[in-house]
Amino acid sequence: MDLAQLTRDLEALVEETRAALAAAPDTAAVEALEVEVLGKKGRLTIVLRGIGQLPAEERPLVGAVANRVRGAIEGEIGARRTELGAAELESRLRAETTDVTTPGRPIRRGSLHPSIEAMAEIARIFGQFGFVVYESPEIEDDEHNFQMLNIPPDHPARDLWDTLYVDVPGHLLRTHTSPGQIHVMRTVKPPIRALLPGRCFRYEAIDASHGTEFFQVEGLMVDEGTTLGDLRGLLDEFAHAMFGAGKKTRFRPGYYPFTEPSVAFDVECLVCGGPGCPACKRTGWMTILGAGMVHPVVLRHGGLDPERYQGFAFGMGPERISMLRHRIHDLRLFLENDLRFLGQFR
Ligand code: DAH
Secondary structure, eight states: OOHHHHHHHHHHHHHHHHHHHHHOOSHHHHHHHHHHHHSTTSHHHHHHGGGGGSOGGGHHHHHHHHHHHHHHHHHHHHHHHHHHHHHHHHHHHHHTOOOTTSOOOOOOOOOOOHHHHHHHHHHHHHHTTTOEEOOOOSEEEHHHHTGGGTOOTTOGGGGGSOOOBOSSTTEEEOSSSTHHHHHHHHHSOSSEEEEEEEEEEOOOOOBTTBOSEEEEEEEEEEETTOOHHHHHHHHHHHHHHHHOTTOOEEEEEEOOTTEEEEEEEEEEOTTTSSSOOGGGTTSSEEEEEEEEEEOHHHHHHTTOOTTTOEEEEEEEOHHHHHHHHHTOOOTTHHHHOOHHHHTTOO
16 A cells, blocks of 8 residues: 555545435435445545555655545535435425415314203203202112112012113112112202202113113102192293293103102193194103102101101103104114214204
């Protein structure tokens, strides 16, 4: 290795680098080239290792040449990088233009499920009469769901509630919200004005008016001197608030083991208003709930003295109320969660 050779090698490296830079398609290729030539294990570094073999007096000379070469290469790399970088920025800006006239994506607004909407409205109306909302368990025992409600084992009235049992003996999914009456009577002192909304479960064949899962809202009022007339007046107020002022209502005799007497509460047909139509099966009336005076046996199970306290109770299905209000013909819509259906309620 002599000085002339080293100088030639360095000049060749400058030439090669210049050609490679001219051919580099983008800034990434320039980066790679920079590493390849100037990097720690780069070609310039390797050439300069030859300096050690030169006589001492020649080394400063080569050092000066080497510095010039390094400076030249750095300059060329920098210039090419700037050039390519500007072109890349230009094309990116062109590709990223925003069309401010493009219509925005519509925001999907959530809405209340119609069962929930109906329950909120029921709670709002009864809230004006001082009724307070309570919760009671979805998994109940046989005592609360049946026995304390005056329905002993093997009582024929059990056929009214086809029951889903859980694998804990004596326990079941509540078939109605009425067991909540017992829980409230045992925890709240009269006067009681309680509303118990909640999910109920029955072993039913599913059709347009029966589901295995549905909601109920239970009402319970207990005080001294409570009468069937109080119940009638309250339910009238409710029907008028829910379905419209002046709607005709009526009591019909009914049967529930936990009330005596028991009634069905009807409102005039919301479709035909009286004369009869297919919606009301030509009766002119629609049943909206079951109710009655709390049976003395039930009051006693609730820890209350039936000689001193009387009460009334009622139970209604918010889905049914919603169906009547919105003219919905199939209960299954409430369970299918089809957004085209659900989106109609606010
Ligand atoms: N629990 C009854 C049912 O599921 C509805 C009911 C009727 C509730 C009369 C009551 C009532 O509180 O007094 O069919």
